[in-house]
Amino acid sequence: MRGRDPHEPHRVTTPLELLFDLTFVIAYGTAASQLAHMLAAGHIGAGIGGFAFASFAIAWAWINFAWFASAYDVDDWGYRLLTMLQMVGVLILALGLPAMFASFEHEDINNRVMVLGYVIMRVPMVAQWVRAGRQDPRRRASSRIYILSIVVSQIVWCILVLFPIRIGTFFLLASVPLALELAGPLIAERKYGGTPWHPHHIAERYSLVVIIALGESIVGTMAALAAVIGPEGPGWSLEVAVLGLAGTALTFGMWWIYFVIPSGEMLAAYRERSFGWGYGHMLVFASIVAVGAGLHVAAFAIEHHNALSLPKTLLCTAVPLAIYTAMIFALYSAVTRSYDPSHKWMALGSAIPIVASVVMACASVGLAWCVAVLALSPWSMVVGYELVGHRHNERMIREAAEARRD
Known part of the structure; x- marks a missing residue:
């Protein structure tokens, strides 16, 4: 895992990436269905709030995998098994969406299953970045920034689900791990040399x-x-x-x-x-x-x-x-x-x-x-x-x- 050639000719999506994307068909389909039901029932604010949270979690998990794969996809057994574990996390996240949407109607957020799935998706990414950091010493500093941002943000997400929190308070507190998630790649790519994505x-x-x-x-x-x-x-x-x-x-x-x-x-x-x-x-x-x-x-x-x-x-x-x-x-x-x-x-x-x-x-x-x-x-x-x-x-x-x- 020393980094792919960013100028590799004829680089295309792999069968594993296509299989991984299928789980996001389920996740987005569930989010769309829940949004439609909430809107049709007249719960417009709750539907939009739930959908905003769900769509960020789904998209961000996919984006992290996509950019890592573009830079470091080796398609060996370890890489494949960690990807499978991420797919399990996506499905668990999708299972938690109905409860999360329903909780927006009652103002006390219930996103435990959803966050569990999200964390399961993100932990394998830590393992992938650890491997990349060890085997690609030229970009080790970038890998460490990715690891730090993922680990710290997951800890904060887990802390947030341990306590009953009102919707407004949750969105305010969630801005902290959200900022950590978004800042990690920005710092790694701009300040520490970045990764060889194609x-x-x-x-x-x-x-x-x-x-x-x-x-x-x-x-x-x-x-x-x-x-x-x-x-x-x-x-x-x-x-x-x-x-x-x-x-x-x-x-x-x-x-x-x-x-x-x-x-x-x-x-x-x-x-x-x-x-x-x-x-x-x-x-x-x-x-x-x-x-x-x-x-x-x-x-x-x-x-x-x-x-x-x-x-x-x-x-x-x-x-x-x-x-x-x-x-x-x-x-x-x-x-x-x-x-x-x-x-x-x-x-x-x-x-x-x-x-x-x-x-x-x-x-x-x-x-x-x-x-x-x-x-x-x-x-x-x-x-x-x-x-x-x-x-x-x-x-x-x-x-x-x-x-x-x-």
Whole structure:
């Protein structure tokens, strides 16, 4: 475990990494389901708070593994077994999500099982970093910083679950281990030489989790369709077709605009830009999953199992979609450090369908038609990119290639 070559040609995701990612399908699916149920029941604040905590824990555990694997994946028996133990931790975390979400309704947080799973995920990472520190002496200082931040933060998380704590107090106290978790990689990479992560590999790893998260939008679309054409639904109609097409088009448009970002090329030329890009993805993952949960809330509305009004039901999808769209622009800016005049028009074009769909919902237009208009939001960016924006993208990629040669 002496460090992978950061310029290794044709570096791709391994079968073990793909298997590891499957556990996060379960975790994100559980979080989306819990969020949808909380929102549909009218517990909006509790649902958002629980989802914020869950999505951070899920994303952060994945991010730590992904960057370590990009730098030190040796795929031997020890590495594989420790990865399996991390997968067990992910599943335990997912099992603890329902109790954690439910506790947000009663203001006394119950996250013991969730934190147990999280700690089980993180302890194997300590073992991995200890091994890396021993076998890669050039980067031993970086490994020690990672070890210190993980160990101290896990101790603090464990202390927090030992005592009954109100929700507000918990979030205040949780800022301490959260800051430790986030600061560790920043200090290790910026102050102590960093690790040999592979830019194109890490860009591919993030893109695969984006696809996993987009799966929740497909699930939400299917839930909405099942509510309409199921035994208790009104059956097939034009609105059913519109709803199915809109949900699929929304997901496809979100996928398209994400892959506009030239992440691999930019990170290969400007490694120092990785933190804004990498940390920003936590909000990207969460917003994508929340869009899927919002579509599931729409399914509850169709089944008349929803305490929300039509405008609030639509906002369950529209708000996370707006956040996702904003984050696409933010990620693009973070990794390219550039701005093109076409961006403001694409941003405006993506905002108009979101606002229009909410106005339609306030005017009591059918939910399917509101979702159809909402689905146009990412497509305005797609059209803008294909007509104009691609030129700016191509210029950024050329400049990155020149920077690498220099």
